[in-house]
Amino acid sequence: MRLERLTANKIKIFLTSDDLFERGLSKEDIWKDSSKWNQLFHDMLEEASEEFDVDIQGSVAVEIFSLQAQGMILIITVDEVKDDEDLLYDGYIEMQVRVEGCEELIYEFDEFEDLIGLSKRLSILDIYGGTLFWFQNRYYLLMDNVEVSKKIKAACILSEFGNPSILSPYVLAEYGKPVMKHVAIETILHYFR
Numbered sequence: 420m421r422l423e424r425l426t427a428n429k430i431k432i433f434l435t436s437d438d439l440f441e442r443g444l445s446k447e448d449i450w451k452d453s454s455k456w457n458q459l460f461h462d463m464l465e466e467a468s469e470e471f472d473v474d475i476q477g478s479v480a481v482e483i484f485s486l487q488a489q490g491m492i493l494i495i496t497v498d499e500v501k502d503d504e505d506l507l508y509d510g511y512i513e514m515q516v517r518v519e520g521c522e523e524l525i526y527e528f529d530e531f532e533d534l535i536g537l538s539k540r541l542s543i544l545d546i547y548g549g550t551l552f553w554f555q556n557r558y559y560l561l562m563d564n565v566e567v568s569k570k571i572k573a574a575c576i577l578s579e580f581g582n583p584s585i586l587s588p589y590v591l592a593e594y595g596k597p598v599m600k601h602v603a604i605e606t607i608l609h610y611f612r
Contacts (some may be wrong), residue, residue: 420448422467428497431468433583435490467495486574492585516542523588524562525573526581534558537580538607546573549603552595559595561588561603 421433439445442459460481468475474499482494528534534551537560541547546569552559560581565573577583597607 420465420466422470425494425563430471430495430497432463432493432495433465433490434493435578438490463493464495486585488582490583491585494585495550524565524570524577525586525591526560526562526586527579527584527586528558528560531558533580534560534607535611537576538604538611540576540579541573541604542608544569544572544576544612546576547606548601549599549601549602549605550597551607552591553598554591554595558598559586559591560585561591563588568588 420435420439423431423433425431442455444455444459451482464475464479476493478498480496480498484492484494484498487493528537546565547561548564549562551559560577562573562577
């Protein structure tokens with residue numbers, strides 16, 4: 420489980436499939452009113468509260484992005500609590516949950532060198548293609564045509580070099596600057612072997 424503070428009242432939590440498995444959960448358990456899921460969620464809120472010194476109380480909005488073969492990302496937004504509302508706080512957290520899925524493998528990278536190492540590793544497994552974008556001072560690699568049989572392996576290797584992204588391919592296509600279209604892995608290998 421990785422935690423990242425996005426804004427003063429917004430936290431991003433990345434849970435791998437292994438994190439869920441270790442706790443006896445699956446992605447499908449989100450839809451159920453499971454005590455295991457509730458316990459995991461409260462544990463995550465407690466850890467985030469301690470790590471980022473955020474007082475989580477009142478209403479919490481949770482956006483859950485299910486990532487193909489990698490796990491899920493939770494974006495937790497804590498509503499601002501006014502001083503007079505503090506007196507009414509009863510320890511109850513109200514959650515508003517929205518779940519979205521992402522079928523494509525989209526990863527973000529801070530350094531181009533990570534993409535070079537990634538390309539070499541993917542080529543060993545005969546995984547090619549991908550479109551590389553530059554957006555908000557980061558590289559984004561969209562792997563949208565990976566064979567189903569190789570998708571889990573690709574996701575594992577992508578996770579070693581980058582971080583899963585919740586951006587949609589449409590946002591990247593609209594606002595990102597295309598660097599290499601459809602053959603990013605091959606192009607990187609050609610110029611940086």
